[in-house]
Amino acid sequence: MDVCMKIIKNNKDFFDQSLDEIKLLKYVNKHDPADKNHILRLYDYFYYREHLLIVCELLKANLYEFHKFNRESGGEVYFTMPRLQSVTIQCLEALQFLHGLGLIHCDLKPENILVKSYSRCEVKVIDLGSSCFETDHLCSYVQSRSYRAPEVILGLPYDKKIDIWSLGCILAELCTGNVLFQNDSPATLLARVIGIIGPIEQEMMAKGRDTYKYFTKNHMLYERNQDTNRLEYLIPKKTSLRHRLPMGDQGFIDFVAQLLEVNPKKRPSASEALKHPWLSYPYEPISS
Incomplete structure (x- = not known):
């Protein structure tokens, strides 16, 4: 073996x-x-x-490596809507199972989802090295930055819903080949989130332990310029998920938008997300 x-x-x-x-x-x-x-x-x-x-x-390539290879080799696109649907169901079933055991993965990203079978489009979630039980004293530094949920950045209490946010980021990336919230700091990440998804609710800002690091008292997003050491405002560039995911159909975009709900209280659990109509849309079967 x-x-x-x-x-x-x-x-x-x-x-x-x-x-x-x-x-x-x-x-x-x-x-x-x-x-x-x-x-x-x-x-x-x-x-x-x-x-x-x-x-x-023994599994095969991770989704980051495989997607990069697939694009660079110029072959036919692997992550079609039917395959994205299949990957989504498997990841949500993995999260539903982990969350049911009281665990949060805490580092879901393309590198931590590995292919088990290319032809059958089977994947597995790996790397529980950062995972924790919801009842643990949760550390404030979790999740790889591009997949980090807003509540974690702002220093709010968090739960299993942070994994759902990460999955939304991953699906958008598999659809386009680009990181959805491209950033080089937590502040620029917040600017991308606000520009693509929409504003952060006042209640979240007010309760965030770290909100002051990124927002002025009148809710202007700022960052310290590393070269000049001066504070600079960041103006989010207004766009939309529909614009960022031109290859996605409307069902897919609606689904990803639900996973990327800025307020974790309104974001679905894994079990709720599995009931979304996009996941039962009858695409052509995946040919093995």
């Missing part, structure tokens, strides 16, 4: 994070004995010459 063997750097931080991931994978796999929920399978782990080695199922 082919397996993937991950060798952990002999460094306390990597080691501790990997032990946490092993514990979580064992817990998650135990609750999914039939392997139906699209999460990586852990087979074994052991020490060898003062290194920790983790043995898990």
